[in-house]
Structure formats: structure tokens, C-alpha cells
Amino acid sequence: MDDPEGPRPVNRFAPPVIDRWGVDDLRAYIAELREEIARAEREIGKRQASKAAADLFFRPPG
Known part of the structure; x- marks a missing residue:
């Protein structure tokens, strides 16, 4: 089945460098x-x- 969003990336999350970010x-x-x-x-x-x-659908009867 084709994934509508395309193939998964190898690295799913690359955290940014946040050292200089402000509180907001x-x-x-x-x-x-x-x-x-x-x-x-x-x-x-x-x-x-x-x-x-x-x-539930494929559960064997009984």
C-alpha cells in the first residue's frame, strides 16, 4: 500500500539548537x-x- 505522505524519513526528529532562544x-x-x-x-x-x-471480525467462532 502506498503511503500518501511518502516514505518515512530515516531520522524522524532532528531537535533544533535552542540555546539562544528566548522564553517566548x-x-x-x-x-x-x-x-x-x-x-x-x-x-x-x-x-x-x-x-x-x-x-473481532476475524475471531474464531466459539
Whole structure:
């Protein structure tokens, strides 16, 4: 099956150098990371629901 977003990158996350960022920049960065974590958690939930549905469908009778 083709992935609509293309192949996965080898390095999924390259943290930026944040040594010189201001407090507001750091807070904005944290907010972006939290949004990305929430997106990943939603995707996990979708996949777990799909697996649970498949497990019920293909469960042996009895």
C-alpha cells in the first residue's frame, strides 16, 4: 500500500539548537511539540481501533 505522505524519513526528529532562544520562543516550541504528540496519539488511537475491529471480525467462532 502506498503511503500518501511518502516514505518515512530515516531520522524522524532532528531537535533544533535552542540555546539562544528566548522564553517566548521556547514556549511556542513546546506548544508545537505538544500538538505533534497529540497528532501521533490520535493516530495510535485510530490504529488500535482498527486492530480491535479486525480482531473481532476475524475471531474464531466459539
